[in-house]
Amino acid sequence: MTQFEDLGLAPGLTERLAEAGLKAPTPIQEKAIPLALEGRDVLGLAQTGTGKTLAFGLPLMHRLLEQQSKPLPRSVKALVLAPTRELVNQIADNLKIYAEGSRLKVRTVVGGQSINRQINMLERGCDILVATPGRLIDLMDRRAVDLSTARNLVLDEADQMLDMGFIHALRRIAPHLGTPRQTMLFSATMPKQMEELSRAYLDNPERVQVTPPGKAADKITQSVHFLQKAEKQSRLREILDRDPGALTLVFGRTKHGSEKLMKGLVADGYNAASIHGNKSQGQRDRAIKAFRDGSINILVATDVAARGIDIPGVAHVINYELPEVPDNYVHRIGRTARAGREGEAHTFCAPEEADLLRQIQKLMKIDIPVAAGEPHPGVAPGSPRVAPPKPGGKSGSGRGRGRGASSKPRGASGGGRGAPGAKPGGAKRRRPRRSAGGGAQA
Known part of the structure; x- marks a missing residue:
């Protein structure tokens, strides 16, 4: 060698x-x-x-x-x-x-x-x-x-x-x-x-x-979820709850949409921050630092971050919205499975995004395995299906867990500040929050 x-x-x-x-x-x-x-x-x-x-x-x-x-x-x-x-x-x-x-x-x-x-x-x-x-x-x-x-x-x-x-x-x-x-x-x-x-x-x-252009790393497990646009928020929380504390990067398409998504997660008690073009350089730097050291474990980003985050511990990438440019999909999911590790990439596809998914699969010369739902019209229906996770189980084996991430079960008390705008009486998905080095302000 x-x-x-x-x-x-x-x-x-x-x-x-x-x-x-x-x-x-x-x-x-x-x-x-x-x-x-x-x-x-x-x-x-x-x-x-x-x-x-x-x-x-x-x-x-x-x-x-x-x-x-x-x-x-x-x-x-x-x-x-x-x-x-x-x-x-x-x-x-x-x-x-x-x-x-x-x-x-x-x-x-x-x-x-x-x-x-x-x-x-x-x-x-x-x-x-x-x-x-x-x-x-x-x-x-x-x-x-x-x-x-x-x-x-x-x-x-x-x-x-x-x-x-x-x-x-x-x-x-x-x-x-x-x-x-x-x-x-x-x-x-x-x-x-x-x-x-x-x-x-x-x-x-x-x-x-060393690899064909448009090919993702071999250790990335890819899957696509066919659903309606209105179902994306609940599906996102389901995936986050399977592996609480794991470093997760969520990609949106617009600055406004990504900020709104992040604030919704924070209101539900998740440790989340956002990074996009409307953030100052200081805010972006603080959000990435908090994500890197595990102070927050969910980072919502637009494609501005797809090639600027080199954090080996990212366990999951979630394409909440598909990118307009197919190449950007490769860069997004490349934020996981870095430095020899394994990682998972989940893609949400609403009916209006079917053509975007078709272009991505054409670029990569693969059919992304289906995790849920039936392929929308315009998407090849022959993709293999992914076995559903066991009830209450994690999607992985805890790899990529953020340093310092909370291991308490959801709803445990102590230490966390209530998230601004949270539902009174305790939301179903509420979890204890630590000070997130900026949280929604990062």
């Missing part, structure tokens, strides 16, 4: 990998790192949760460590672009772990934070800048950052950049980068526009693919 030390990385990097308990690279890392160390442009395709960040981050840091010069004021040596604030923070947090103890400076710039503070930070220059395209352009317009020294460019989750219209921003940013440069593009799916993107920005790239 290949080990990290076999790949030719700088000794300091392999030491920090060993300290983190990482010895063997994942398939995408094993294939991409040697090519990147050679200076080749790389087009990497791999499902979520397979270690793409280190696949580009380790060779990037290795090459920068070989350089002896410090970054000049306002200059950047390597630029990593990602579509969302959450993903930028996740990438930077991972890189900082392995840059610790070295002279490498990893910095982030995202919207929703003080631009003046970011200008002051960039005044000192940095080795690796991880950024969202919009805020980076704002800083470029203010002449706060010089990209002419950046000889390394990484586009992470490039397919979502295409979905979110960031291709126009990329066209503004790219001409300001230094040449010659190495460019690496990583994604979990491969829409047609991706070929055009790679031709425009990559020079004779090596294509590295």
Whole structure:
């Protein structure tokens, strides 16, 4: 088996990998790192949760460590672009772990934070800048950052950049980068526009693919529930009650709908928070932190969070509403079964969502097993059926239970504050609440 030390990385990097308990690279890392160390442009395709960040981050840091010069004021040596604030923070947090103890400076710039503070930070220059395209352009317009020294460019989750219209921003940013440069593009799916993107920005790239585009991780158990729209709330609570305390990510389609769903859960005594585009960066950061440390165990999100949450303990993903873009389904369910764990993905499909489900199954080239109901018109009826859970039993074996999550039975007394707007006399699904680090305010 290949080990990290076999790949030719700088000794300091392999030491920090060993300290983190990482010895063997994942398939995408094993294939991409040697090519990147050679200076080749790389087009990497791999499902979520397979270690793409280190696949580009380790060779990037290795090459920068070989350089002896410090970054000049306002200059950047390597630029990593990602579509969302959450993903930028996740990438930077991972890189900082392995840059610790070295002279490498990893910095982030995202919207929703003080631009003046970011200008002051960039005044000192940095080795690796991880950024969202919009805020980076704002800083470029203010002449706060010089990209002419950046000889390394990484586009992470490039397919979502295409979905979110960031291709126009990329066209503004790219001409300001230094040449010659190495460019690496990583994604979990491969829409047609991706070929055009790679031709425009990559020079004779090596294509590295470890799983077919659109395929979910093997350890994700998928199921679909055919029901009416009005039945979704009660079905959601049934699933949550099978595995109380497990970290569960619930996806809605709109900001307003997700916020309303979260408030309904909180009113029923569940430890829930929400994350979507109407939340400030501070609120989003606090909600993710509370979810990560188990202070809350249910996070309701729009697709803004689908690629920005790297929390190994997520046991369940529930598609309360189906995404308009089929690729986003792959990214949503990829938030579970991370780092070798198992996970479950439940999908609710109302009659008006039948075509969306059909498109998802066409993309993934599978029929998702049916957990409940009869397939709606327009959906292939031949899907296998999932055995129903035993009465009172959990859908899993308690895996992914949030740290610090309550193990008391529903209705137990003590410690919890009453949820605002809760039904008098104790709702049927009421459970004790802890202070959730923000709860509905997170």
